[in-house]
Structures are given as structure tokens and as C-alpha cells.
Amino acid sequence: MSQFFKLFEDEVLQWAEKLQFIRTVFDIWTDVQRKWIYLEGIFFGPSDIKTQLPNEYTRFSSINNEFIQLMKQVGNKPRILDVIQQQNLQKSLERTADQLSKVQKALGDYLELQRQAFARFYFVGDPDLLEIIGNSKDVRNVMKHFPKMYAGICALTAEDEWDTVTGMVSKEGEVVRFNK
Secondary structure, three states, X not given: OOOOHHXXXXXXXXXXXXXXXXXXXXXXXXXXXHHHHHHHHHHOOOOOHHHHOHHHHHHHHHHHHHHHXXXXXXXXXXXXXXXXXXXXXXXXXXXXXXXHHHHHHHXXXXXXXXXXXXXXXXXXXXXXXXXXXXXXXXXXXXXXXXXXXXXXXXXXXXXXXXXXXXXEEOOXXXXXXXXX
């Protein structure tokens, strides 16, 4: 609205375009980082999900390498104007976001199959279900999720270093022993 705007119009429009591009890149980047952090904890965490979903693990490993390489390149450029000058930055981030979405969808489909196989899994969220599946051989790690799946069970009792489950425990402390 200033009468002097015409003097700076070209420069202002260039900056407006740059800032809009930066905003677009940051929006995509934030989405990529959010998905990457979630999936990185799943595929590189302590669970054995990578053996149960080998194709998605391989795909995520490839994405992970690309993303880390991009982060190293960006880490060497502390100024945002230098970062946005990188060739195909937006396309690269969009492609990475798309690939991460595909991995996340495949993971979601896998979790849905697990829920269909055992309906009690519908009572736990995805992170808890991944922990249950990833630690299925260690009853003590799975046991903390029992109250979410079973209203009356909060723990189990066992013998022989947890090789044999001998009973169940309610939240009130009542113990029901198994005969067999």
C-alpha cells in the first residue's frame, strides 16, 4: 500500500517467491521427518519386525540412507538460502515422503492382518501392537499390555525363567492358577 512500493516491487516479489518455496519445502520436510522418526524406531529398534516385513525393511533402509545423506548435505549449509539452492530438493523430499507413506501403509496393512487374526489387538494402538509383535517371545514385555486387551488380567505368573506360564493375576491381586 506504500507509495514507494514500486521502487522495491521486483525485489519484494522475488523474496515472496523464495519464502513461499521455503515454506513448501519445510512443510514436506516436516512430514518426511515425522514419518522417518516413527518408522526408524520400528525398523531399527529392538523388535524383530524387520524379519517379519523384510521387503518394507529393505525399502526403509534405502530411504534411510538417502535421507541421512540429504541431512549431511544440509548440515554443511547453515543458511536456508543455500539449502534451497540444492538441485531437486523439493522433488527429492516429495519422493521420500511418498516412499515413506508406502512403507507406513504396508506396515498398517500388516497390523490390520494381525488384528484380524486376534481381535483383542484392536484394543491396543499401533505402537503397542508393534511392541507386542516384536517381543512376542518375551512374555514379560508383552504382559504390560494385557490390561488394555483383557479387563480382568494385569499380569501372569510363571516358572522356569518364564518358560512355563502358571497363572494369571487380576488388578486386585487375585491369582488364578492354571491346572495344565
